[in-house]
Amino acid sequence: MIEPICRLARDAGTAIMRVYDGDRPLELTHKTDDSPLTAADLAAHKVIEAGLRSLTPDIPILSEEDTPGWDIRRGWTRYWLVDPLDGTKEFLRHNGEFTVNIALIEKGQPVMGVVYAPATDILYAADAGKAWKMTSDGTRMDIHCKDARPPxxxxxxxxxxxxxxxxxxxxxxxxxxxxxxxxxxxxxxxxxxxxxxxxxxxxxxxxxxxxxxxxxxxxxxxxxxxxxxxxxxxxxxxxxxxxxxxxx
Incomplete structure (x- = not known):
């Protein structure tokens, strides 16, 4: 299932970049906690929500832009956890340091994850205990932590x-x-x-x-x-x- 999730993250990134590049209006507002909300956040959410409901209609979704109540979520053991646009402040600063985040949670742990940076077209993914990176030219490489001194x-x-x-x-x-x-x-x-x-x-x-x-x-x-x-x-x-x- 990881490949369609990667494609879905890229589709959400495309929706984000339309706003980032000025092809769609920003429509900046603020939530009750004063955090910023833009048309890009909502457009990416709609893309991801529709895609996940089509791919896995039996798996519930918790997104920053749609948070079901505790009475609905309390029994979930498997669910999608989504941030359609992580780093909205960086998006507004136009520094490119924002991502699309999609994770599958099973029994409290993220067992699959995709982090896509639309501004640089770099994607990170993890599934079945392996992690990799896709560069903008389509090169895929396995990634591993590395020690260094000084860190x-x-x-x-x-x-x-x-x-x-x-x-x-x-x-x-x-x-x-x-x-x-x-x-x-x-x-x-x-x-x-x-x-x-x-x-x-x-x-x-x-x-x-x-x-x-x-x-x-x-x-x-x-x-x-x-x-x-x-x-x-x-x-x-x-x-x-x-x-x-x-x-x-």
């Missing part, structure tokens, strides 16, 4: 100045840092370009599931700060605890 630490472009993060980096020892938006941070660790992604700021389950699948399949650990693997069993809150993605 390269990737941090959120929007939360890079958080005090908890800065304290952590001070205690880390010798390292280098790079900033990145969206779930591409998971993918940098997965492909070996970075060795550590620590996160203290807020994230939601749809922000992390697809990247989690890719990083884990490439050999990374995705654990909260108590050492427990990030969990996606249905719960009332969509918020994740703080976590780190690393080889160690």
């Amino acid at each position: 390269l630490v990737v941090v959120s472009r929007s939360h890079g100045n958080d005090s908890e993060l800065q304290d952590y980096l001070l205690q880390l020892g010798e390292h280098q840092t790079v900033t990145m938006g969206s779930s591409l941070k998971f993918c940098l660790v997965a492909e070996g370009s970075a060795q550590l992604y620590p996160r203290f700021g807020p994230t939601s389950v749809w922000d992390t599931a697809a990247g989690h699948a890719v990083a884990a399949a490439a050999g990374a650990q995705v654990n909260d700060w108590t050492g427990q693997t990030l969990d996606y069993h249905p719960r009332e809150s969509f918020l994740n605890p703080g976590f780190r993605v690393s080889l160690f």
Whole structure:
């Protein structure tokens, strides 16, 4: 099933780029939590929702742009977890660091994931314990985490100045840092370009599931700060605890 999911992520990316390139109006609004919402978010959601319902009508969908109530979700053991446009702030900044995220959750864990970056036409995918990257010229390569000294630490472009993060980096020892938006941070660790992604700021389950699948399949650990693997069993809150993605 991974190939049609990859195509679906690309189709959603095409819808996003029509807005990004100015072919469709932006239609910027804000949600109740003051996070931005654009026509690109909604267009990508519609593409993915329609595609998943056609491919797997028996598997429910939880999308950032359509969140069924707790009474509906509480019994789910298998579901799609989707962020149609992860990194809307980066989209608005026009820096290309935004993605389409689609993950399949089974018994609380992401067993399949696709992260597609439409602006660069680079796709990361994971299925059956393997992770790979598709470049813009169609080249497919398996990816694996790689150790390096000093490690390269990737941090959120929007939360890079958080005090908890800065304290952590001070205690880390010798390292280098790079900033990145969206779930591409998971993918940098997965492909070996970075060795550590620590996160203290807020994230939601749809922000992390697809990247989690890719990083884990490439050999990374995705654990909260108590050492427990990030969990996606249905719960009332969509918020994740703080976590780190690393080889160690």
